[in-house]
Amino acid sequence: MPVFSCGGMRYQFKWQDRPLSDVPPANQANLEATVNRALQLGINHIETARGYGSSERQLGQVLPRFERESLIVQTKLSPNDDPRQFESEFHESLARLQLDYVDLLAIHGINDRTTLDWSTRDGGCFEVAQRLREQGKVRFVGFSSHASLDVLLDAVGFGRPEVGQGFDYVNLHWYYIFQHNWPAIELAARRDMGVFIISPTDKGGRLHSPPTQLEALCAPLSPMVFNDLFCLSHPEVHTLSIGAARPGDFDEHLKTLPLLAGAHEQLSPLVARLEAAMQRATGRLRPEVFDLGLPSWEHVPENYNLETIWWLLNLAKGWGLLDFAKWRFGLLDNAGYWFAGNRPRSPKQVDDSQLFEALRGHPARDDVLTMLREAVLLFGNHDQRRLSQS
Numbered sequence: 001m002p003v004f005s006c007g008g009m010r011y012q013f014k015w016q017d018r019p020l021s022d023v024p025p026a027n028q029a030n031l032e033a034t035v036n037r038a039l040q041l042g043i044n045h046i047e048t049a050r051g052y053g054s055s056e057r058q059l060g061q062v063l064p065r066f067e068r069e070s071l072i073v074q075t076k077l078s079p080n081d082d083p084r085q086f087e088s089e090f091h092e093s094l095a096r097l098q099l100d101y102v103d104l105l106a107i108h109g110i111n112d113r114t115t116l117d118w119s120t121r122d123g124g125c126f127e128v129a130q131r132l133r134e135q136g137k138v139r140f141v142g143f144s145s146h147a148s149l150d151v152l153l154d155a156v157g158f159g160r161p162e163v164g165q166g167f168d169y170v171n172l173h174w175y176y177i178f179q180h181n182w183p184a185i186e187l188a189a190r191r192d193m194g195v196f197i198i199s200p201t202d203k204g205g206r207l208h209s210p211p212t213q214l215e216a217l218c219a220p221l222s223p224m225v226f227n228d229l230f231c232l233s234h235p236e237v238h239t240l241s242i243g244a245a246r247p248g249d250f251d252e253h254l255k256t257l258p259l260l261a262g263a264h265e266q267l268s269p270l271v272a273r274l275e276a277a278m279q280r281a282t283g284r285l286r287p288e289v290f291d292l293g294l295p296s297w298e299h300v301p302e303n304y305n306l307e308t309i310w311w312l313l314n315l316a317k318g319w320g321l322l323d324f325a326k327w328r329f330g331l332l333d334n335a336g337y338w339f340a341g342n343r344p345r346s347p348k349q350v351d352d353s354q355l356f357e358a359l360r361g362h363p364a365r366d367d368v369l370t371m372l373r374e375a376v377l378l379f380g381n382h383d384q385r386r387l388s389q390s
Contacts, residue, residue: 169194213320297341305341330384
């Protein structure tokens, strides 16, 4: 695997599946130029998904032109309660890509207990994927996830000898601003699994348009290069997805490569600077508050995602990531299991008595109420949509 992958979710024509006849020539030309640029750079892992609208069909006009063994192609399919539908959708995706096989097939979105069960139960989607592997249609089987850490660990640790052990690789979220999933990466390393970081630039803080405060803290590196270097300095991490919208979107990432040999020397003073800024603003070295032992959103009145809201508030206060925090806050209560849990929509909506009861005995109980009201006032009440809903 190359250390960067060419993600296929930003250069396609539409997020809805559309026939090729609807694709404007200029859009197709841009997609082709982006893929060509990736391959010129040695980025031969091209990844897409059935859920990325017209992406598979458009790539099907490009990928067959190249020597097949020179490419590593991944597509992803959502898990389904009916494994026959999962298999049918795979064959449709393969036809759209105009390939005889894909190198990597991911079950796309093992995000909760239900989708984990659909994937790993007897006769489920994983077994379908393994049969496709035996037929030569798939080389390796993995999964992607936005799940809570407990679900993620169970998926990484899944394995039964009678179905070929478990997954070969995992696509997950982990980057400098969000390191909570590190135990899943450690487990994947022990199981000799590939580790693919999803959206390190966008979900890692919208680093394509960083705030000036974060730029100053990461200098002389850009926040994007700092984050790439941080991720790749860990040998357990194998590749970062670059969701390129145009050929030039690889350029800033490439500045990371000459720095890899001396990554720790480059990173140490910058990490110290970032931690000091976070501590001054919030009293914590890191923005995550997951180690406070707050109850998960399922066990909080109104399903407020206390962990995520507090994390976002710390990002805004400590590193100036206000725009990112507003966007991510607006996805709560609006994006299903991809960004789970809810948010209060006004300070008046915070019910002190109910929260006091849910947090009985918790040392941060009073702080939670203050935090929720502060977050609503700072972030506002603006619903956001996932990119795939656009």
